[in-house]
Amino acid sequence: MKELYWRGGVPLLIALVTFLIPPPAGLTGQNWHLFGIFFAMIVGFITRPFPMGAVCIIGLCLISITKTLTPSEILVGFSSNAIWLIVMAFFFSRAFLKTGLGKRIAYTILAKIGNHSLTVGYAFALSDLVLCLTTPSSAARAGGILFPIILSVSHALDSRPGPTARKIGAYLIQLVYQTEGVTCALFLTAMAANPLMAEFAQQTAGVTITWTSWAVAAAVPGLIAFMVIPLVLYFVYPPSLKAVPYVKKEALGKLKELGPLTKNEYILLFTFVLALLLWSTAALTGINPTTTAIIAVTILLITQVLDWSDILHETGAWDTLIWMSSLVGLAGLLAKKGFIPWFSENVAQAMTGLDWTIVLGILILAYMYSQYFFASLTAHAAAMYSGFLAVAVGVGAPPLLAALSLAFTANICLGLTHYSAACGGLYFGAGYVPLKTWWSLGLLFSVIQLVVWIGIGSVWWKLLGFW
Incomplete structure (x- = not known):
């Protein structure tokens, strides 16, 4: 029970903080509160007090009872x-x-x-x-x-x-x-x-x-x-x-x-x-x-x-419907109501003077190796994809190139650890490969994957006219 308290208490505290402190300059209270609950949901995916679908239902409930969004806005993602x-x-x-x-x-x-x-x-x-x-x-x-x-x-x-x-x-x-x-x-x-x-x-x-x-x-x-x-x-x-x-x-x-x-x-x-x-x-x-x-x-x-x-x-289908619809709807509203443009503009200003190729490269590497901190490719994508893409486009990266290169990176980071994907526990649990060997091989193949997908891939995407 104590473990459940801290697993649920951390995301709840994050949401509460955004209601207790004023929004940063350039953001409305609605945007700030929506971001706080959305981010708390992402943290909940990581700490896992409940399954992902349940975390999303709780998050939607908080958004509704605080009148951050209307019910019709909350459920917009279910039509995707x-x-x-x-x-x-x-x-x-x-x-x-x-x-x-x-x-x-x-x-x-x-x-x-x-x-x-x-x-x-x-x-x-x-x-x-x-x-x-x-x-x-x-x-x-x-x-x-x-x-x-x-x-x-x-x-x-x-x-x-x-x-x-x-x-x-x-x-x-x-x-x-x-x-x-x-x-x-x-x-x-x-x-x-x-x-x-x-x-x-x-x-x-x-x-x-x-x-x-x-x-x-x-x-x-x-x-x-x-x-x-x-x-x-x-x-x-x-x-x-x-x-x-x-x-x-x-x-x-x-x-x-x-x-x-x-x-x-x-x-x-x-x-x-x-x-x-x-x-x-x-x-x-x-x-x-x-x-x-x-x-x-x-x-x-x-x-x-x-x-x-x-x-x-x-x-699996019904669970995916709940959590994915919730995330898509809320992420879309974060963009529509101004939070994502505000975020990308501020980060882009902090990177003024850097070429977009350097920024995109940094973002890809950061995305790849931040997988060590996630036990789910989906939670990883939900937490970082939109923000990283917004920053890349904000500094001048071609939108389609940035969108696809980050999306492919979100998949190829799977091999880094034995807990990156649902099947990882099953394969590691079979007992054939020691943990040290598993992680060493994961690191080696992460480099190979980046060389192939981003290195060779960028040439292919150039031929396709993505940049």
Whole structure:
């Protein structure tokens, strides 16, 4: 109980302070109070007295009873297209788990290329890449689908925590975790906070980021990182087993157990391809990405691949709806009512004389390594993305370049620690990789990720006309 008091008391104290002291010059009392409660909510995400959704409900309650905003203003975020896109994607991803198509994809790829420890690693990473197109949860992809298969393969090859961990298990655990940040960054629908940042980019900098524009911008640096990371890991943290023909044989056996594709898997596969086609051609068809996601879920409901109980029990979707809608609505009002412009103007003035490239570089590095202080990519994005983007644009950085480079950084920092993502505790808890090794590898790959995404990526974004 004492722990709950301080976890809840710290954010509450932060909110209270803004009501007791006058607002800084240039801010109204309403702006100052709104910022105080919003910031307190972010701190609540870190201290976690309650789950994120509950923290947001409490924050909305405080905003309402203090008459900082009207109820209609408080609930404006619940109408966001981007939020409903990610909610529908959660429902879509549930179908992959329910039908077993996610496991079938992983075993199919393993059966094709799983005859060497390096290619087995690529097979797991490639499975994650396919699944991330419609699964906005690293916990569902890396945890729910891939983790049990990794353990099965490792145990079958007599690689367990302890003396035999380095046979192959430790390598596979690190490979999937280090490439998880890449798969999260590749698509707008690959991580729950990505649509949140797209909304922030629109509200803060007037930048519109679509599913297609995100995918095109991420394509070159993402695929390079996807190819480089497993190879580098193979040399700096090599498995002692090299040839592993058993894996291919095991995967074929699992596919035989699964039998031929079921009717529901065929329907899901068709719907999956249809959604990808509509998302990638949205500029030509004029079909909104959220509409595409709704169409996909509707097909799955009508064909009974999913039933209504599946929708009701997808708690991740409803939890995301609550906290993300709350954050999007309040962040938009902070920008609309003047707090974000005031903040960016003051910080930009403090950096007068510095070129925007230097400022953006500093912001990217600060964003990357501040992940050490966060136990959630989403909380990290909610706390820092809007403010950092506002500062970057305020000093003259091209808005689209700043918005995307910071958004990609918000994903690739995942590999730094074992607590950065929901699946991190599961992978670290397996006991294959010591903490010191985990953090050392995380630091190494953070540098590689920055070189690829920001270094090579900036050249690609120059060709695309972002700057």
